[in-house]
Amino acid sequence: MSGSAGVVSASADVAVGAAIAGEATAYVHLNDLGHAYTPGDFLFRHLNATLVAGRIHALIGPSGSGKSTLLAILAGWLEPTEGAVERHHADAMNWVPQLPLGVAGRNVLDHVALPMLVAGVPREVANGEARRILGQFGLEDVEDHPYGSLSGGEAQRLMLARAAATKCDLLLVDEPTASLDRNSARTVIAHIRGLANRGCVVVVATHDLELRDACDDVVDLADAQDRGIDEPAAGNSATGNSAQGEAAS
Numbered sequence: 001m002s003g004s005a006g007v008v009s010a011s012a013d014v015a016v017g018a019a020i021a022g023e024a025t026a027y028v029h030l031n032d033l034g035h036a037y038t039p040g041d042f043l044f045r046h047l048n049a050t051l052v053a054g055r056i057h058a059l060i061g062p063s064g065s066g067k068s069t070l071l072a073i074l075a076g077w078l079e080p081t082e083g084a085v086e087r088h089h090a091d092a093m094n095w096v097p098q099l100p101l102g103v104a105g106r107n108v109l110d111h112v113a114l115p116m117l118v119a120g121v122p123r124e125v126a127n128g129e130a131r132r133i134l135g136q137f138g139l140e141d142v143e144d145h146p147y148g149s150l151s152g153g154e155a156q157r158l159m160l161a162r163a164a165a166t167k168c169d170l171l172l173v174d175e176p177t178a179s180l181d182r183n184s185a186r187t188v189i190a191h192i193r194g195l196a197n198r199g200c201v202v203v204v205a206t207h208d209l210e211l212r213d214a215c216d217d218v219v220d221l222a223d224a225q226d227r228g229i230d231e232p233a234a235g236n237s238a239t240g241n242s243a244q245g246e247a248a249s
């Protein structure tokens, strides 16, 4: 076990620099983050990382190390026990859960059109845009199929298509390839890359080595185990120097 956990890349400095220059580059800074569901029993601690737009950050660690917990903290659904999440131009959040959550009887088109309808977009415009997005995700042939009839890969792609239908500064994806065959997994990875390229900060919790290797950076929760309250965290990834978490690409 060593030093500060987390990861940063040179692009974190670029993002922070761009933000200081007034450009709306999204980034999320994890500042000495720690979480314990039971007082004193930390899942992870002293986690420092800067997650930047346009990059895919793999969140790895053994089962039970706190990956989904950290995603919930990043989403703002859970208060961390220690430290803080600082969001910069990263207000619009999308969450893609491990087990895709759709409405069984609702068709594919409506899953993508609904967020736009809720935002006040007229039905015809929303349907047109939803069809365009479904085409990008290879789902045009199943637009009128009920969600409940989709394969696992189709359901994952639909969840990502829905994320693409709304403004997305921060995309949190939990184990997207866990139940997919390799080909479906590769398609999903390519779509995640497409969403990152739109300027989204992407964090993907995964056990999948191929997905991890396709990511730009790695945050390894195994490096963020509790080292005891008196042991200081070494280094600070906000400065661009992190002891842990090398780029995986």
Ligand SMILES: Nc1ncnc2c1ncn2[C@@H]1O[C@H](COP(=O)(O)OP(=O)(O)OP(=O)(O)O)[C@@H](O)[C@H]1O
Residues within 6 Å of the ligand: 037, 043, 061, 062, 063, 064, 065, 066, 067, 068, 069, 070
């Ligand atoms: N609301 C909760 N209250 C108490 N303990 C919880 C709660 N949610 C999760 N835990 C526990 O915290 C630990 C971390 O859970 P989490 O789901 O974040 O792990 P994970 O790294 O995502 O695991 P996996 O790889 O299996 O998905 C687990 O031991 C889990 O049982």
Ligand SMILES: [Mg+2]
Residues within 6 Å of the ligand: 067, 068, 069, 174, 205
């Ligand atoms: Mg999990």
